[in-house]
Amino acid sequence: MRGRLGAVTSTTIVYAVLLLAVVVGAILTAAHGRNFFSVGNVDNILTTTSILGFIAIGQTLVILGGSLDLSVPFVVSLASVVGGGIMAGDPGNIVPAVAVALLIGAAVGLANGLIVTLLHVHGFIATLGTGLVISGYLASNYKGSHGSAPRDFRLLDATRIGPVPISTLIMIGCAVAAILMLRRTRLGHHLYAVGGNAEVARLSGLRTPVPVVAAHVICSSLAAVAGLLLLARLSVGNPTIGSQGGYDLMSIAAVVLGGTLLAGGKGNIAGTLAGVAIFAVIDNVMGVMQINPFLRDVVRGVVIVVAVAVYARREIDARPPRFGRQLVLDAEPEEVR
Amino acid sequence: MRRTMRGAIASAAVLVVLAGCSTDDVDEPTDATASETTSEDTGDAEEPADDTEWFVQADYDEQDAQRSATFEGDEAEPWLQYIDGEMTDTSEFKADGAKKVCFANASVSNPWRQTGFITMTQQLEALKDAGAISDMEVRDAQDDDNTQLADIDYFISEGNCDAFIISPNSTAAMTPGVERACDTGKPVVVFDRGVETDCATTFIHPIGGYAWGIDTANFLSENLEEGDKVIALRILPGVDVLETRWAAAEKIFEENAIDAEDFFTGADPTEIKKIITDALNQGEVKGVWMDAGDGAVAAIEAFEDAGVDYPVMTGEDEMSFLRKWEDTGLTGLAPVYSNFQWRTPLLAVQKIFAGEEVPKEWVLPQTPITEDERAEFLEANDGMPDGHYAKFGGEDLPGFPEAWQDR
Amino acid sequence: MSTITTTETTARPELPAHQGSLGARIAAGMATPGGAVFVLVAVLLVSIMISNPNFTDPGALIRFAGRTAPIAIAAMGQYYVIVSGEFDLSMGAVIATQVVLAGNFIGQDQGRILPGIVLMLVVGALIGVVNGLITTLLKVPSFIVTLGTMLALTGLVRYITGGAATGNPVDDFRQIGRGGIQDVPVVDIVPYPLIILVALAAASVWLMRRPFGRTLIAIGDNPAATNYSGAPLWSYKTRAFVLSSLSATVAGILLVGYAGVHPSVGAGYEFTAITAVVLGGVLLGGGRGWVLSAAAGAFALELLFTLLTSLGVPSTWRDTVQGLIIIAAVAVSARAWQVGRRPRRTPSPTDLSAGTPTQPATGTTTGDS
Structure with missing residues (x-):
């Protein structure tokens, strides 16, 4: 019904690319006298995956709903400084700190969602705007690192089950919850419907703003979770930690790399996780090979474009003939009539 | 939303259980270090009040003494x-x-x-x-x-x-x-x-940063009158080595009744030039202070383009500034990090x-490099690109000077 | 064909910009977001003059106009891409590339100025062609393509130059962005960047009145209909990307003159340009807006920053104000564009999905695939 075949094959390709990246990565790593699958290396990949993972899961939902979220890095930073400030090294403050950080995240998401749906502002501009608002607030009120995380909270980062960091498990837990939400709940189905074609969704009697707002709220909340995780890792809140990671554009790139359509309506979380993992593997291998940091950006840029070009071509080739090549540019009037 | 939250809470519960019983060897060292820093951090968190976050008098005094x-x-x-x-x-x-x-x-x-x-x-x-x-x-x-x-x-x-x-x-x-x-x-x-x-x-x-701030702000204060306007160009907020430079300079400017206004530039010369041009539009600018000299040339050019006198200025030992300083003959100082x-x-x-x-x-x-020493450093670093730093100290290393010239 | 055109044009009868006489257009234009930005510019200008009397000096004004020219030119370039329904995020990276190219290729050699300019234009055009062809022929969303070009170009330039250019290019070349016609009565100096801006603006207006411009807007408005009418989408969109990269190149030439060589010149220009375009009432997703409004949007943005400075607002709060303003401006213009369209409930998510229309976006909802 939801184009399952298409989704499956698309995700299959993503995982094939991931497998390829792992194999090539393992060979290159071995050529440098290292073991790709060693505990330390896997740990390195997983810890770098989990932060971007949280954000990319949320970004997937927002993109599925036909919007975008460029404000995530600032929500990450905000959650990290607010959380760190409230905790102030006292284990008794962990619960309120987490609650407040998540609430702030949700509030930003709510604002994003309402601006997009009620004020009819394009998601790109709406979230660019809220991101700037938060960025100004952070720069004006937080000079340098702020607050501190108590030891109990830092265990969130330090604890591992076997080679797997607890943060990665939480990330996977959130991913499973999001997958269930998309597959099993009405909200999930509506999100696909609105993202695929808002007009059709509206004519079918959906309240189109609801899923879009919900996606934004979840996305910003997950960004806040990522911020808290970074707080646990860094032990202090940092007002620029989100921008340092470039999570806005990298999360969008990971989502699209994972086979989700940037225009919305099609894609899934599993693909996104693979997209994030592909970036993590590439970064890891480039790190082992000590590739010039500037050259790494070149590799990232080329990988993004080439990988997405592969999916995009496949999607078009698999299309029934009556969807002519140029016609795919058009999403809505086709069904309206 | 609710589901994700529930997921998060569930995972958090799992985490608490695991954290309680985890006896991983990974946990050991973290325990020790974590408790150490926690006590340090709590001490820290009480100490810095909002304004003086970057100004610690004891550190300032220490670096002031270290200068000599x-x-x-x-x-x-x-x-x-x-x-x-x-x-x-x-x-x-x-x-x-x-x-x-x-x-x-x-x-x-x-x-x-x-x-x-x-x-x-x-x-x-x-x-x-x-x-x-x-x-x-x-x-x-x-x-x-x-x-x-x-x-x-x-x-x-x-x-x-x-x-x-x-x-x-x-x-x-x-x-x-x-x-x-x-x-x-x-x-x-x-x-x-x-x-x-x-x-x-x-x-x-x-x-350190306080010493930089003291050297530069003293220089400007000595060469300017009370009430003169100084534009302080700062790269970005929140980096300690940069914040302490400004904290020290701001204190000295206040003491000497220099009217200093600070701006963040992101080290972008376009931004620097705009800021100076706007400031010149507002009134006379007598001095320019920088927390890092990258982009100093754009600041000087803003004065040239506006057709006003050069300011008294502190930049850095970056070649671009030293060269422009010599060309223009302005009163300046090149602080060194x-x-x-x-x-x-x-x-x-x-x-x-x-x-x-x-x-x-x-x-x-x-x-810092003073005007008297400038010629010596310009000569020693002849042929180096503009982004090179005069006190790089690698003259006796293999590959000199090609390694620094061909970047 | 007829079905589609009627559905769309009757729904948006006020799309006036490029038909009718000049006078009629100005009159009707002020009511549209694309016209309102000129009012905004005027209001901001008066506010600055009140808060800082020095700004009333014609010389100061014209210098301000001169230094805003690179942003306005970049915004006009971004306009072509946005109005055809795409994004160009590579703009800042293109500017940085050209700035470093000018520093390293031209250097202190007088004789290399002309070859240097030609080289920069060729490189600019080439980047535009690559962006355009990957977007249109390989069907990769332009957001992703230009994000990729942005990363690749920034990295490549820094890798090749080791992160820093050798030094500023020769002064004669920098005069293009720094100098002007001297000793003009009243204003004292007419900056070259302003002259270049005016020339490019005139050319842009002319271009948008040509079949190319009309088709570009039509493509942004309704690619399917335009496709039926036989216009080759890939060619038009690629040309839009080339125009965008060339504009970034010109902005780069002006900026290297204005500010000098530094890898951070041009940083964030893509977002500044998109913001300016959107402030000018141009609709993200394409099909609406006037090219001069994009340039005016750039002026409004710069005036806003200058106003904040002269009001003594701390520079850390600048982002916040900018964020609020662009949300408000777009919210207002989203309303305004809807006046006369379908009565209520015009769904914004439709606009959103139209934001990246090269996506084959039917898969999950139609059940056709």
């Missing part, structure tokens, strides 16, 4: 000079043979760091030839705290490192990483920005494995 301190060692090799103080006994590390060094670099994203990294690479060549160091593995965090922590952890578990060199991306956030490196029992050398632990074998840095400190970490590693004691806190000289 006597440095041990040969003046011809300032990168090995230090202020007399507590030394670390390194006899436990004494070992023969070439050692492998792992270097976790914050980034090479500005000309100062690029110049320094070239110097470090050439120093490595020299030490390889001397048989002291076999190899240096570098991981570059591209200005990201999270990446640098992962880099350090990677080195600890996979790097087969004999010693660690860390140039922290930020002070507080990198503390846990440096502590984990210390826990390996191998020598750890920290340089440039500091961390909130003294576990490192040696912490190498020039005198000693770029030659990039040589010191590898030399420190050599000393450590030779069992020689090293300063616990290795304070390097930091002397």
Whole structure:
């Protein structure tokens, strides 16, 4: 019904690319006298995956709903400084700190969602705007690192089950919850419907703003979770930690790399996780090979474009003939009539 | 939303259980270090009030005194000079043979760091030839705290490192990483920005941000009248080595009734020129203060284009500023955040494995370039690109000068 | 064909910009977001003059106009891409590339100025062609393509130059962005960047009145209909990307003159340009807006920053104000564009999905695939 075949094959390709990246990565790593699958290396990949993972899961939902979220890095930073400030090294403050950080995240998401749906502002501009608002607030009120995380909270980062960091498990837990939400709940189905074609969704009697707002709220909340995780890792809140990671554009790139359509309506979380993992593997291998940091950006840029070009071509080739090549540019009037 | 929250709560519950019973060996060292920092941090959190976050009078006084301190060692090799103080006994590390060094670099994203990294690479060549160091593995965090922590952890578990060199991306956030490196029992050398632990074998840095602020603000105050307007161009907020420069300068400007207004530029010359042009539009500007000289030329050109007199100005020992300073003949000072400190970490590693004691806190000289000394530095660095720093201190290293000229 | 055109044009009868006489257009235009930005510019200008009397000096004004020219030119370039329904995020990276190219290729050699300019234009055009062809022929969303070009170009330039250019190019070349016609009465100086801006603006207006411009808007408005009418989408969109990269190149030439060589010149220009375009009432997703409004949007943005400075607002709060303003401006213009369209409930998510229309976006909802 939801184009399952298409989704499956698309995700299959993503995982094939991931497998390829792992194999090539393992060979290159071995050529440098290292073991790709060693505990330390896997740990390195997983810890770098989990932060971007949280954000990319949320970004997937927002993109599925036909919007975008460029404000995530600032929500990450905000959650990290607010959380760190409230905790102030006292284990008794962990619960309120987490609650407040998540609430702030949700509030930003709510604002994003309402601006997009009620004020009819394009998601790109709406979230660019809220991101700037938060960025100004952070720069004006937080000079340098702020607050501190108590030891109990830092265990969130330090604890591992076997080679797997607890943060990665939480990330996977959130991913499973999001997958269930998309597959099993009405909200999930509506999100696909609105993202695929808002007009059709509206004519079918959906309240189109609801899923879009919900996606934004979840996305910003997950960004806040990522911020808290970074707080646990860094032990202090940092007002620029989100921008340092470039999570806005990298999360969008990971989502699209994972086979989700940037225009919305099609894609899934599993693909996104693979997209994030592909970036993590590439970064890891480039790190082992000590590739010039500037050259790494070149590799990232080329990988993004080439990988997405592969999916995009496949999607078009698999299309029934009556969807002519140029016609795919058009999403809505086709069904309206 | 609710589902995700529920998921998060469920996972959190699992976490609490796991954390309670986890007896991983990974947990051990974290326990020890975490409790240590916690106590430190709580002490810290009470201390800084909002305005004085970057101004600690004791540090200011200390650096003020260090400006005129006597440095041990040969003046011809300032990168090995230090202020007399507590030394670390390194006899436990004494070992023969070439050692492998792992270097976790914050980034090479500005000309100062690029110049320094070239110097470090050439120093490595020299030490390889001397048989002291076999190899240096570098991981570059591209200005990201999270990446640098992962880099350090990677080195600890996979790097087969004999010693660690860390140039922290930020002070507080990198503390846990440096502590984990210390826990390996191998020598750890920290340089440039500091961390909130003294576990490192040696912490190498020039005198510091307050000294920069004192040198520059004193110079401007001496050359300006009370009430004169000074534009302070700052790169970005929240970086301690930059914030302390401004904190000290702001204090001195206030004391001398200099009317200083600060702006953030992101080191973008377009932004710098706009700020100066707008300020000139508002009224007369007598002085320009910079917390780093990158982009100084654009600031000077803004005065040229507006057709007004040159300001009294402090830039940095970057070649672009020194050249423009000479061309225009303005009254200026080139403060220095000693770029030659990039040589010191590898030399420190050599000393450590030779069992020689090293300063616990290795304070390097930091002397501004005055107008009288300018010609000498311009001549010595002739042919270097604009983004080169005059006090890079690599004249005697292999590959000089090509390695610095062809970037 | 007829079905589609009627559905769309009757729904948006006020799309006036490029038909009718000049006078009629100005009159009707002021009521549209694309016209309102000129009012905004005027209001901001008066506010600045009140808060800082020095700004009333014609010389100061014209210098302000001169230094805003690079942003306005970049915004006009971004306009072509946005109005055809795409994004160009590579703009800042293109500017940085050209700035470094000018520093390293031209250097202090007088004789290399002309070859240098030609080289920069060729490189600019080439980047545009690559962006355009990957977007149109390989069907990769332009957001992703230009994000990729942005990363690749920035990295490549820094890798090749080791992060820093050798030095500023020769002064004669920098005069293009720094100098002007001297000793003009009243204003004292007419900056070259302003002259270049005016020339490019005139050319842009002319271009948008040509079949190319009309088709470009039509493509952004309704690619399917335009496709039926036989216009080759890939060719039009690729040309839009080329125009965008060339504009970035010109902005780069002006900026290297204005500010000098530095890898951070041009940083963030893509977002500034998109913001300016959107402030000018141009609809993200394409099909609406006037090219001069994009340039006016750039002026409004710069005036806003100057106003904040002269009001003594701390520079750290600048982002916040900018964020609020662009949300408000777009919210207002989203309303305004809807006046006369379908009565209520015009769904914004439709606009959103039209934001990246090269996506084959039917898969999950139609059940056709």
